[in-house]
Amino acid sequence: MAQQQQPAVQLISKSDFTTQHVVPVSLPTPFPPLSPGQARIRTHTISLTTNNFTYARLGGIPYLGWWDAWPMPPCSSLPAPFNEPSTLAGYCRVLAWGYSAVVESAVPGLEVGTLLFGTQPIGTLAEVVELESIEDVDGHWREVSGRRKHLNSVYNRYIARPRDDTDREGMGWDALMNVLFQSGYMLNRSVFAWEEGVKAVHPLGDPALPWTEEDADLTGAVVVMLAASGKTGLSFAREMRARRPREKQPAKVIAVGSAKSKEFTVGTGLFDEVLLYSDLEDQAFDLEYRLKGDGRKVLLMDFGARGGAVDQWAEALEAKSKNLQALIVGGDPLGKEISKTGKQTEDPASGVAQFFAGAVRDRVIEAGGAAKYFADQETAWAEFKATRTVPGLQLKRGEGLASFSEDWNKVVKGEYGTHIGLVYGFPV
Structure with a gap:
């Protein structure tokens, strides 16, 4: 194990989640003994994606x-001004996806040195x-502490793996995309199910909400994906193209994004056409022509478009399509308010649905069992990692909490393109 310097954590302002601080923590050592069933972990490898901002927001x-x-x-363990309860109450911590290492264990069957894949703390402080x-x-393994009982099960499940520090790239891809890939995988296989005997799952994962075969059918549809260059959007597009039978494919898949992301999005080869958010402002732009103009189903999917793009495109598509379906997969990662289209998810009759990956996964596991779900999903993920079927997507690795914090500020400023995947290693 690496020698530990003074530990530190990331603290984020509850009122402005773009504001964050790296704060040292002074705790007495040695640590108190663990109770039976407890383990002490330290963060090993994590990613920074727009999900982190959603967790903060x-x-x-x-x-x-x-x-x-x-x-x-x-x-009492924090420096001023965070040592004042009134100040600290205005801050929070959020989670990141990746690996931690078990540094102490009172859990039968869980050995020191084991890596745990799942939700990890952002910092170098050992956590119980x-x-x-x-x-x-x-x-x-399931995290069962009282403070986490209300979290969806996806955030409390940990997968133990032997430590292998020679596979830094593989662990980086796991931290960056495994969970986001699962979302794309479930959207394709479960929400828009086509296989015989597989019942489609409502995007919210609520069995009480109706989700018909017609709702799930993408055959011959036009799929319009906003913020398609993000990791979840790319995963869905790739799974839809690679694993869906040709006769169950949409007629056309359109990506819509920023000028900055267009070259990368085109280069993935996953989309029939790549448009810009701003195309709607061009009077010569023929949206109806892009939709094939024959009354077929149009599916608008928002993977986290920034600004008012989702509302603008929803309004434009509604004017041009008699059969419009909308799905909110992610929101503006830096937005202060939910979009008008996003608010429509509260009305089941609106035609706008919200995707909740954790609840959908729960329904899939209930239907077919966890062993089958994870075997199938991990096989698909291993194939994705092995073939690198999203050209141009690359890892950028940083080391330590200072690097993570610096890049947090750069992401806020939009300094990284969507082709860059940010991952960080920590000494353990």
């Missing part, structure tokens, strides 16, 4: 609870997790 919503995933350090074995799949 919406984490205070009680049923999401992302701010509760990791405890705040005691005020309370784990129990999940019987449905070997090597899977």
Whole structure:
């Protein structure tokens, strides 16, 4: 294990999640002994994606609870001004996806040195997790501490893997895209299911909400994907193209994004056409022609378009299509408010649905069992990693919390293109 310097954590302003600080933590050592069922972990490898900003922006919503995933350090352990309870109350911590290393264990069957894939703390402070074995799949563990009981199960499941520091690139891809790939995988296989005997799952994962075969059918449709160059959008487009039978494919898949991302998006080869958000402002732009103009189903998917793009495109498509379906997969990562289109998800009759990956996964596991779900998904993910079927997508690796914090500010400023995947290693 690497020698540890003074630990530190990232603290994020609850009122302005673009504002964050790296704060040192002074705790007495040695640490108190673990109780049975507890393990002490340190972050090993994590990613920085727009998901992190979503966790910061919406984490205070009680049923999401992302701010509760990791405890705040005691005020007495922090420097001024964070040592004042009133100041610290204005900050939160959020989670990141990747690997941690078990540095101490009182969990039967969980050895020191094991890597745990799942949601990780952002920082170098050793954290305590309370784990129990999940019987449905070997090597899977559930975090059962009281503070995390209200989180969806996807955030509390950890997958144990032997430590292999020679596979830094593979772990980087896991941290960056495994969970986002799962979203694209489930959208293709479960929400827009086509296989005989597979019942389509409502995007929200609520079995009480109707989701018909017609809702799930993409055959001959035109799919319009906003922010398609993001990791989830690329995963869905790739899975739809690679794993869906040709006779069940959409007639056309259109990506819509920024001028900055267009070259990369075109280069992926996953889309029939790549448009700009601003094309709607061009009076010569013929949207009806792009939609094939024959009354076929149009599916608008928002993977996190910035500004007012989703509302503008929803309005334009509604005017040109008699059969418009809309799905909100992600929101503007830096937006302060939910879009008008996003708010329509509260009305089941609006034709606009919200995607909740964790709940959809729960329904799929209930239907077919966890062992089958993870075997199928991990096979698909391994094939994706091995073939690198998104040309131009590349990893950029940083080291340590300072690098993570610096890049957080750069992402806020839009300094990284969507072709860059940010991952970070930590000494453990």
